[in-house]
C-alpha cells in the first residue's frame with residue numbers, strides 16, 4: 043500500500059521538483075512565478091486555484107509539452123530538459139476531455155500508447171486487458187467511443203493513461219464535466235487503483251471536496267502571476283472510502299480549503 | 313405498414329411522376345409550331361433506341377475521362393494536401409496558385425490544352441482533373457490541419473514520430489473532410505468530362521464523348537437525342553455520387569457522428 047508517502051526516505055529524490063520555476067509563453071506575461079514544490083514518490087497532490095492561474099500550464103511543464111523559461115524542473119532528480127522531456131512510459135496525462143480517437147475501439151484506444159512505442163502485440167493485448175479491468179470496462183472493449191457514456195469515456199481515458207504503468211500521473215480536471223454521482227464513484231475507483239499501482243499524481247480540480255477526498259497534499263495557487271499560495275496537508279488515512287466523506291476531519295479540511303480558495307479568488311477579483 | 317422505407321421510395325417516385333405529367337402538360341399546351349422545343353417523353357425514349365449505339369460509346373468515353381481525371385485528382389490532391397498541412401508557410405506559398413488554377417476558365421484553357429497534348433481523352437482527363445482538384449485539395453488540407461489540439465498533444469506526450477502522427481492521427485481525423493471534398497468532386501467529374509469533351513474532345517476513331525454528341529445533335533437539330541444525352545449525363549453523375557456515398561458510408565459509419573444511429 044503506497045498510502046501517505048511522506049518525505050521520510052531522505053535518500054529518494056522527489057518524483058517531481060519545481061525549483062523557482064518561471065514560465066512565460068513566448069514574450070507574453072509571467073504565467074508562473076517563483077514556483078517551488080517537491081512531490082515525493084507516491085504523493086497525490088491536488089492543485090486548486092482561480093482559473094487562469096496556471097494549473098494546466100504546470101502539468102504541461104511536467105509533461106514536457108512546454109519548456110520552463112527560468113528555474114529548474116527535475117523529474118526523479120534529473121533535469122526535465124525539452125529533449126528528455128517525458129521519458130514517455132513513466133508519465134501519463136488525463137485531459138479534461140476524454141480525448142479518445144473516435145475511429146478506434148475502446149481496446150485500440152487503450153492500446154495506442156503501447157502501439158506508438160512498438161510494444162509487441164501479444165504483450166499489448168494483455169496490458170490492455172489489465173488496464174481495462176482496472177476501470178471495469180472489459181466488456182466494452184469492442185465498442186466505439188460514441189457508444190459510451192461520459193463517465194465510461196473518462197474511464198477509457200484513464201485506462202489509456204495507466205496502460206504504461208506510469209510513475210507520474212497528471213490529471214487536468216478529469217471529472218469536471220461529469221455529474222456528481224459519477225464523479226464520486228470515479229474518485230473512489232481512482233483511489234482503489236492507486237492501491238494497486240504506485241504513481242505520483244498531480245490532480246487539477248475546481249472541486250475542493252474532490253481535492254480533499256483524493257489527495258494527501260492540496261496546493262492552493264493564486265493568480266497573476268500564478269504562485270503557490272498555501273499548501274494544506276490532508277492527513278486522512280488511505281484507503282479512503284465513501285465513509286471518509288462523513289468524517290468530521292474531512293469536513294474541517296473542506297472548509298479550510300474552501301476559505302483559502304475564496305480568499306485567493308477575492309484578491310483576484312479586486 | 314412499413315412506414316419509413318416505403319415512403320423513401322414512394323415519395324421520389326411520386327415526384328418523378330408529377331414531373332413527367334407537368335412535362336406532358338406543358339408540351340400539350342404549346343402550339344404546333346413550337347412543339348419541337350420540348351420533345352415528348354416517348355420521343356426521347358425513341359431517341360435512346362435510334363442513337364443507342366453511339367450514345368453508349370460516347371457514355372463510355374466520357375465515363376473514362378471522368379474516372380481517370382477524378383482518380384488522378386484524388387491522388388495528386390491528397391499528396392499535395394499532405395505537403396500543405398506541414399506548415400502555414402508552405403500553405404501561403406502555394407495557396408495563391410491553387411486559387412489561380414481554380415480561377416482559370418476551362419473554356420480558355422481548353423484550346424491551350426489541345427495545342428499541348430492534342431484533343432481527345434488526354435485533354436478530357438486533364439480538364440476533369442482540374443475541375444475536381446480544387447475542392448479536394450482545399451477540404452483535405454483543411455481536415456489535416458483541423459486535428460483536435462488535445463489529440464495532437466496526446467501524440468506528443470507519447471513521443472509519437474511525425475510519421476505516426478500523420479498516419480495514425482491526422483489522416484483518419486481528416487477523413488470526414490476528405491469525403492466532403494470527394495462528394496463535391498464526384499458531382500463535378502462527369503460535368504468536367506462533358507465540358508472537356510465539348511471544348512477539347514475528338515471524333516478521331518470512336519473517341520467522341522457526350523460533349524461531342526451534344527455538338528453534333530444540336531447542329532443537326534436532333535432535339536430528342538439532345539434530351540437523351542442530358543438524361544445520360546444525369547445518370548453518370550448519379551453513379552459517381554452513389555459510389556462516393558457508399559465509400560463514405562463504409563469508412564465512417566462505425567465512428568462518425570454523421571452516421572449516428574441507434575442500430576450500432
Ligand SMILES: Nc1ncnc2c1ncn2[C@@H]1O[C@H](COP(=O)(O)OP(=O)(O)O)[C@@H](O)[C@H]1O
Nearest residue numbers: 067070073091092093094095096097098099100
Ligand atoms: N499555449 C499558450 N500560449 C499562450 N498563453 C497561454 C497558453 N496556454 C495558457 N496560456 C495562458 O496562461 C495562463 C494560465 O493558463 P492555464 O495554465 O490554462 O490556467 P488554468 O489551467 O489554471 O486555468 C492563462 O492566462 C492563459 O491565457
Ligand SMILES: [Mg+2]
Nearest residue numbers: 097098099214
Ligand atoms: Mg486549466
